[in-house]
Amino acid sequence: MNENVKIWGLGIGPGDPELITLKALGILQAADVVAYPAPANGDSLVRAIATPHMSGNQEEIIISTPMVTERYPAQNVYDKGASEISAAVESGKTVAVLCEGDPFFYGSFMYLFVRLSESYPVQVIPGVTSLAACSAELALPLAARNDVVSVIPGTIDAAAMEQQLMAANTAAIIKVGRHLGKIKNVLKKIGATGEAYYIERATMESQRIVPLCDLDDESAPYFSMIIVRRSGEILNL
Ligand SMILES: C[S@@+](CC[C@H](N)C(=O)[O-])C[C@H]1O[C@@H](n2cnc3c(N)ncnc32)[C@H](O)[C@@H]1O
Numbered sequence: 205m206n207e208n209v210k211i212w213g214l215g216i217g218p219g220d221p222e223l224i225t226l227k228a229l230g231i232l233q234a235a236d237v238v239a240y241p242a243p244a245n246g247d248s249l250v251r252a253i254a255t256p257h258m259s260g261n262q263e264e265i266i267i268s269t270p271m272v273t274e275r276y277p278a279q280n281v282y283d284k285g286a287s288e289i290s291a292a293v294e295s296g297k298t299v300a301v302l303c304e305g306d307p308f309f310y311g312s313f314m315y316l317f318v319r320l321s322e323s324y325p326v327q328v329i330p331g332v333t334s335l336a337a338c339s340a341e342l343a344l345p346l347a348a349r350n351d352v353v354s355v356i357p358g359t360i361d362a363a364a365m366e367q368q369l370m371a372a373n374t375a376a377i378i379k380v381g382r383h384l385g386k387i388k389n390v391l392k393k394i395g396a397t398g399e400a401y402y403i404e405r406a407t408m409e410s411q412r413i414v415p416l417c418d419l420d421d422e423s424a425p426y427f428s429m430i431i432v433r434r435s436g437e438i439l440n441l
Pocket of ligand 1: 311
């Protein structure tokens with residue numbers, strides 16, 4: 205381990221507390237301070253995932269994140285979080301920042317990384333991504349040989365989504381939430397509803413799996429994903 209590093213972005217996996225690496229576990233338990241994002245009016249999912257591994261005696265920095273669509277209030281939140289982490293490091297403490305899944309796979313840790321890494325060495329410890337977890341729980345291998353896998357945010361518009369889906373052998377649609385209706389329409393249009401599987405809260409106790417053709421819901425929780433496997437070598441092994 206690099207002794208100069210005082211800040212870590214720790215991938216702590218997609219939900220099941222056992223899906224943490226040994227390296228992340230060691231750093232989590234040794235850190236003086238544990239920092240993590242939490243919704244302004246609710247509990248932090250990453251803190252809950254890490255709870256079985258924590259003694260309860262560590263200092264905590266809560267990065268309270270309001271659910272807003274505008275960019276600037278959220279940026280202020282990360283400015284404040286970064287300055288609290290900097291203050292801890294300046295006083296000689298080490299800080300582990302908890303990240304759901306992997307820090308650099310669509311993780312909000314990136315906002316802290318860009319603010320802190322010019323002043324301090326910051327090390328990322330990779331984690332089990334939600335993509336890997338959803339694939340495993342659905343028992344759907346993602347790709348073989350020359351197959352192309354695409355990760356598509358459900359937030360993009362329908363035309364762009366259709367284009368991305370048509371270009372990939374396997375696609376994982378993340379950030380489903382209130383975009384479920386649009387996603388269903390696009391998949392129906394390209395004739396892929398029967399090849400799509402919906403999973404929410406993968407590896408958590410409340411995990412739910414439904415073939416998309418049987419899913420009547422009009423919206424989905426934030427922690428949900430749709431995997432579509434339409435073509436490619438994976439189907440002909
Ligand atoms: C901001 S991204 C964070 C991804 C995370 N850093 C990772 O490595 O998986 C959040 C999206 O990941 C997906 N996601 C994360 N955890 C999930 C889980 N346990 N089950 C299903 N989808 C999940 C959802 O699509 C969610 O909207």
